[in-house]
Amino acid sequence: MKRFAALFSAIDSTTRTNEKVLAMADYFRDADPHDAAWAVHVLSGERPKRLVPARRLAAWAIEEAGIPEWLFEEGYHAVGDLAETISLVLPPARRESDMPLHHWIEDRLLALAGQSDDVQRQAVGEAWQELSGVERFLWNKLITGGFRVGVSRLLVIRALSKMSGIDDATLTHRLTGHWHPDAAAFSALVAADTADADVSRPYPFFLAYALEHELESLGNAGEWQVEWKWDGIRAQLLHRRGQRFLWSRGEESVADRFPELADAAALLPPGTALDGEILPWVDERPLPFAELQRRIGRTKLTPKILREVPVVLLAYDILELDARDLRADPLSERRRALESVLRFSGDVPLRISPIIPAADWGAVRSAHGRARDMLAEGLMLKRRDSAYGVGRRKGAWWKWKVAPHTVDAVMIYAQAGHGRRASLHTDYTFAVWQDGQLVPFAKAYSGLTDVEIRALDSWIRKNTTEKFGPVRSVKPEQVFELAFEGIQRSPRHKSGIAVRFPRILRWRTDKPAAEADSLETLHGLLEKFG
Amino acid sequence: MLLRPTDRGLFCEAGNFYVDPWQPVDRAVITHAHGDHARWGSRSYLGSREGERVMRTRLGEQAHIRCVDFGEVVTLDGVRVSLHPAGHILGSAQVRIEHQGEVCVVSGDYKTEPDDTCSAFEPVRCHTFVTESTFGLPIFRWDPQHEVMAEVRDWWAGNRDAGRSSILFAYALGKAQRVLSALRGADIGPIVTHGAVERLTRDYRDSGVAMPDTIYAGAEPRGRDWKGALIVAPPSAAGSPWLRRFGASSTAFASGWMRIRGARRRRSLDRGFVLSDHVDWPALLAAIDATGAECVWVTHGYREPVVRWLRDTGREARSVASQWEGEDDASELDATELSAEDAAAQP
Numbered sequence: 081m082k083r084f085a086a087l088f089s090a091i092d093s094t095t096r097t098n099e100k101v102l103a104m105a106d107y108f109r110d111a112d113p114h115d116a117a118w119a120v121h122v123l124s125g126e127r128p129k130r131l132v133p134a135r136r137l138a139a140w141a142i143e144e145a146g147i148p149e150w151l152f153e154e155g156y157h158a159v160g161d162l163a164e165t166i167s168l169v170l171p172p173a174r175r176e177s178d179m180p181l182h183h184w185i186e187d188r189l190l191a192l193a194g195q196s197d198d199v200q201r202q203a204v205g206e207a208w209q210e211l212s213g214v215e216r217f218l219w220n221k222l223i224t225g226g227f228r229v230g231v232s233r234l235l236v237i238r239a240l241s242k243m244s245g246i247d248d249a250t251l252t253h254r255l256t257g258h259w260h261p262d263a264a265a266f267s268a269l270v271a272a273d274t275a276d277a278d279v280s281r282p283y284p285f286f287l288a289y290a291l292e293h294e295l296e297s298l299g300n301a302g303e304w305q306v307e308w309k310w311d312g313i314r315a316q317l318l319h320r321r322g323q324r325f326l327w328s329r330g331e332e333s334v335a336d337r338f339p340e341l342a343d344a345a346a347l348l349p350p351g352t353a354l355d356g357e358i359l360p361w362v363d364e365r366p367l368p369f370a371e372l373q374r375r376i377g378r379t380k381l382t383p384k385i386l387r388e389v390p391v392v393l394l395a396y397d398i399l400e401l402d403a404r405d406l407r408a409d410p411l412s413e414r415r416r417a418l419e420s421v422l423r424f425s426g427d428v429p430l431r432i433s434p435i436i437p438a439a440d441w442g443a444v445r446s447a448h449g450r451a452r453d454m455l456a457e458g459l460m461l462k463r464r465d466s467a468y469g470v471g472r473r474k475g476a477w478w479k480w481k482v483a484p485h486t487v488d489a490v491m492i493y494a495q496a497g498h499g500r501r502a503s504l505h506t507d508y509t510f511a512v513w514q515d516g517q518l519v520p521f522a523k524a525y526s527g528l529t530d531v532e533i534r535a536l537d538s539w540i541r542k543n544t545t546e547k548f549g550p551v552r553s554v555k556p557e558q559v560f561e562l563a564f565e566g567i568q569r570s571p572r573h574k575s576g577i578a579v580r581f582p583r584i585l586r587w588r589t590d591k592p593a594a595e596a597d598s599l600e601t602l603h604g605l606l607e608k609f610g
Numbered sequence: 611m612l613l614r615p616t617d618r619g620l621f622c623e624a625g626n627f628y629v630d631p632w633q634p635v636d637r638a639v640i641t642h643a644h645g646d647h648a649r650w651g652s653r654s655y656l657g658s659r660e661g662e663r664v665m666r667t668r669l670g671e672q673a674h675i676r677c678v679d680f681g682e683v684v685t686l687d688g689v690r691v692s693l694h695p696a697g698h699i700l701g702s703a704q705v706r707i708e709h710q711g712e713v714c715v716v717s718g719d720y721k722t723e724p725d726d727t728c729s730a731f732e733p734v735r736c737h738t739f740v741t742e743s744t745f746g747l748p749i750f751r752w753d754p755q756h757e758v759m760a761e762v763r764d765w766w767a768g769n770r771d772a773g774r775s776s777i778l779f780a781y782a783l784g785k786a787q788r789v790l791s792a793l794r795g796a797d798i799g800p801i802v803t804h805g806a807v808e809r810l811t812r813d814y815r816d817s818g819v820a821m822p823d824t825i826y827a828g829a830e831p832r833g834r835d836w837k838g839a840l841i842v843a844p845p846s847a848a849g850s851p852w853l854r855r856f857g858a859s860s861t862a863f864a865s866g867w868m869r870i871r872g873a874r875r876r877r878s879l880d881r882g883f884v885l886s887d888h889v890d891w892p893a894l895l896a897a898i899d900a901t902g903a904e905c906v907w908v909t910h911g912y913r914e915p916v917v918r919w920l921r922d923t924g925r926e927a928r929s930v931a932s933q934w935e936g937e938d939d940a941s942e943l944d945a946t947e948l949s950a951e952d953a954a955a956q957p
């Protein structure tokens with residue numbers, strides 16, 4: 081654990097990407113493979129299932145520290161991170177140990193599963209007495225399941241590549257899907273022999289960048305394949321050696337959620353991998369995304385919900401055929417292969433995402449104007465000669481989204497952020513007018529610059545009207561332009577509506593609160609697009 | 611009650627003087643030379659002899675300052691006033707005020723862990739104790755200075771091996787000299803100072819505090835190679851063009867606030883060393899206990915939590931506002947920083 085804590089400190093104490101990668105590569109080179117496996121796991125954002133709720137952990141720490149709960153809360157406000165607050169209020173460690181990382185995770189942390197409250201309390205208390213400083217903080221982070229250290233999966237892969245000499249794409253592929261962190265898995269991960277392929281493993285999804293320039297800058301329209309950008313769940317459907325798999329972009333297996341798609345995979349030739357979008361689909365049209373959410377939200381898939389919200393996979397691409405990796409082939413050839421494979425009729429829920437005929441950029445623009453009517457989020461532009469790459473790479477694929485909805489809203493609550501932004505107020509609640517009252521309708525975190533965040537933070541501190549826990553009520557004076565992607569009815573919200581992906585576009589310092597939008601405006605959008 | 615909070619600071623009516631007033635007054639008793647305690651412009655000051663040099667640097671050579679030894683009693687309009695070491699920075703004092711059998715002690719800023727740059731804190735018995743609370747939360751607990759300084763030396767050695775300079779931010783008055791003092795005899799160097807630090811370090815030397823040799827950065831030719839050097843600068847120099855001359859470097863800040871990860875990350879520092887000139891939570895409570903005070907006034911920092919804790923544990927306590935706090939007390943206010951380069955010593 082000390083070695084891992086040193087790695088964490090090294091990563092945490094530099095803002096330079098290169099140094100983070102170097103520190104990780106050094107660690108992977110020296111560490112016991114079993115430890116390295118867990119390090120890969122947690123650093124790339126995977127985490128052990130949360131075994132003890134954070135609040136209970138805090139309650140135990142309060143007991144150990146011999147302080148009242150309110151005093152712990154004061155500490156939490158100053159620190160902004162629960163796991164860190166716990167590690168700081170606890171009395172110093174009594175007998176330090178240096179057990180390996182995998183011991184801490186497997187024998188100490190995972191061992192908490194299914195234990196009674198008392199046993200967990202005892203075990204956690206003992207761990208606290210053996211750990212100090214950063215190690216104790218990391219232990220708390222592992223237990224509470226929120227491990228953000230400023231490295232991404234991408235950087236972990238770069239470090240692994242540096243250490244093993246194996247290229248990023250192979251490593252990414254090996255890390256996709258089910259990957260159990262043990263010594264054998266780590267050795268296989270960095271093994272020189274790359275002719276492996278776990279049957280269940282999907283390919284890393286190739287992602288598009290948002291279009292930045294005029295269409296004309298892309299050259300000749302004829303070199304591009306234009307499709308709708310559907311608003312569903314991006315997924316890969318695999319049929320390999322008699323087994324069927326359905327993976328979402330978060331690399332979660334969703335075969336259980338969509339049994340009709342998993343069943344249909346059997347109709348594909350063995351050794352096939354499709355990339356597409358899961359959409360709720362009735363009468364050859366998508367339903368609003370909210371319907372899909374309703375279905376996902378059900379713990380049990382009743383015949384009723386299956387009937388009300390049937391789904392299809394609208395395939396964009398074929399990545400593997402006859403067990404051959406097609407990703408390096410040009411898109412135009414993959415498209416031909418896709419069309420030859422998906423020749424089903426009738427009830428089979430596998431379709432091809434249609435190509436929008438677009439002889440020139442004018443036609444593309446007019447299609448973009450129709451996207452909302454199609455319940456699409458916009459257009460996808462893919463070079464006909466493009467390979468299916470790894471991750472996000474500029475140039476070959478672009479997404480051109482329809483402009484988001486926008487509304488001017490008043491900030492009414494603020495809350496301190498976490499991690500890097502702890503003790504700065506970075507989480508805001510916004511409201512719109514209704515009958516002279518402000519009704520909260522959205523929370524947003526992102527969109528302001530660091531300078532704006534600091535300015536707003538000091539305004540918040542000076543204009544707080546009330547504090548409840550970490551949340552402050554502020555004078556309703558600041559207006560922000562918010563953007564969001566979708567809007568739907570929601571009886572759970574006071575405003576009766578819920579918006580998707582709200583974010584701050586601009587701080588409207590020019591606008592008085594009285595001129596912010598009203599709930600009526602939002603209801604108008606709901607009528608049109610909800 | 612001997613003292614009364616006013617909008618100029620704590621006022622002793624019977625003795626007709628203020629303690630650490632933040633606006634000009636006739637008679638000011640000063641705990642120490644930090645900008646939030648020693649304000650410029652009063653008619654006369656009373657302070658400790660130990661702190662005379664640094665007080666003059668802060669208040670001006672013309673200021674009318676009467677200096678007394680620790681423990682020496684001065685009578686002001688019949689009120690007995692004496693100063694006692696606070697262990698915070700050179701010359702820092704607690705003010706003991708006695709009148710008609712009632713004793714009140716104003717702590718100023720203080721720490722109970724001794725260091726070589728100032729007289730060690732002495733507990734003083736009193737009826738009313740006015741305490742600071744800069745780090746008055748249980749999340750604040752300090753490791754001993756020698757452990758922290760070992761970390762500083764390791765950090766410097768790592769940077770030297772990597773061909774980098776080490777830039778350590780520390781408050782120009784007090785913290786910088788404490789760090790320098792603790793580096794005496796260490797296999798480290800050269801030690802380079804920013805102008806603001808250099809000037810006050812000279813004051814420390816003149817006051818008889820042992821300091822290692824330092825090089826004033828401003829006196830060195832441009833383009834000098836600083837690899838392996840330790841540069842001590844005030845926090846206000848962070849991110850300024852002044853740092854460019856040092857080439858590839860690692861930055862660190864020595865402060866109690868570095869106990870909080872977010873505080874370090876927000877400043878984009880490579881390292882944070884938890885080294886404070888204020889008491890931590892256990893030391894704060896112990897110091898309050900040691901005074902035997904029936905009543906505790908809490909000022910300057912986390913006032914409300916400390917007051918509530920004291921009341922919950924059966925003591926009389928009240929919160930006393932000072933001008934130098936509010937929500938943004940995350941920086942130990944230090945006037946030298948405001949004019950760091952102006953104050954640069956002439957070589």
Ligand SMILES: [Zn+2]
Pocket residue numbers: 642644698719
């Ligand atoms: Zn001070």
Ligand SMILES: [Zn+2]
Pocket residue numbers: 644646647719910
């Ligand atoms: Zn102070």
